[in-house]
Amino acid sequence: MEPRPAAPRPRLCDSLGADQTPSASTPNAARAELGRRAPAVAAVLPAGGSGERMGIPTPKQFCPVLERPLISYTLQALERVCWIKDIVVAVTGENMDAMKGIIQKYQHQRISLVEAGVTRHRSIFNGLKALAEDQPDSKLSKPEVVIIHDAVRPFVEEDVLLKVVTAAKECGAAGAIRPLVSTVISPSADGCLDHSLERARHRASEMPQAFLFDVIYEAYQQCSDYDLEFGTECLHLALKYGHIKAKLVEGSPDLWKVTYKRDLYAAESIIKERISQHICLVMDTKDENHVGHRLEEVLKDELNHVKVTSRLPCHTGRDLDQIMSEQCYSYVCVNVMTSDFEEIRKLVNMLEESNLSILYPVVVISVYFLDYKSVPFDQKMENLMQIREYAKEVKKRNILLCGLLIYYPQDEQKLQESLRQGATIIATLIKERNSGLVGQILVA
């Protein structure tokens, strides 16, 4: 088991990062209402499947995405919602230790583990039992509303959680839905089309779902072995056994369930895009006419949807702390005045203290300029080679450090070209977060 990192992490409810910002559509009135009447809300996450359709031995909830297990992203998405008091995760006995290791390594909070069942419904039922009042020695208390959410749907946002919880409080049950992508057809026994459903009149049932706890717990207590073995829909159990017609809430496309291998690639791309929305340039000069500021302009041009900010180095710029607390995961250290690594070391130390890289790889690019006239290329490169060893060291802390040498010719047009190429390399390193390039010195 990996040791627990020392300092507490700088986030959760009040500091929201790139993938943590509640969507603009978060219904503030509903949130306020929920706050006023504060129903106790808990969540149950079934995570006991084997991921057969993924076709690999590791169950998909434990597959690494940017070197962190998928389930950790889902836990992060739920635990950042302050009004969810307990999160109960159902895991198989054989994966219990691995799950405990994940909770410890990524500092997840408010998590309780229960043993999974042989089917998804049985796993959920075990989670509900742990929340029910009548469990001896349990630290958990029975919630008024329970959210059920698959461990393999990592992109659940606070606004949809709030919508299903508010609707469940009113109607007894609620679930997220999406338009169907394909038409659903029913084949007959001989493999021919029996009938097809009118696509526009049907919806795909997704997660999260929420229920008044008593409604869903009683439904699970009453349901048949057949339901527990073959059922795939909790809303159906609430209807069949509690006569509750669930409220259906439109969900976002990102709520889809990671099922096949390609879904892991899609999840990784979404995460990379979300954490690459803010770049901080740490400039070692205030001089507005310096080439570092021209690089900033070109970078803003290159990355027109990305927020690019610049700051002075760490020892004078206290607001770098602020940027780190806003969860900026990309830093470009522009060394105009010196060629040493002092500024980079200070920046990396600050990043380590911030604990940012526990959850996501942080990219740091150290940029230097090469004026052939003053320093020969080989001499400059020799100096920069030191970055390799240092990069190897900080890679262990999930900080991906690379060097970039930008040619600085006298000719204005050529300089512009170098800066543009430098900006393209920076943008690629940030978007890709490729750990294979750690310690490399690229030349523009």
Ligand SMILES: Nc1ccn([C@@H]2O[C@H](COP(=O)(O)OP(=O)(O)OP(=O)(O)O)[C@@H](O)[C@H]2O)c(=O)n1
């Ligand atoms: N006995 C089971 C089976 C599934 N699940 C969980 O239910 C969620 C949704 O199920 P699904 O996507 O079907 O997962 P798997 O059963 O793992 O996948 P597959 O059907 O491809 O084997 C997943 O988080 C999965 O871990 C569970 O807790 N217990």
Ligand SMILES: O=C(CO)[C@H](O)[C@H](O)COP(=O)(O)O
């Ligand atoms: O979408 C869902 C609820 O409606 C479930 O996630 C889905 O039914 C899980 O089923 P399976 O484990 O068979 O994939």
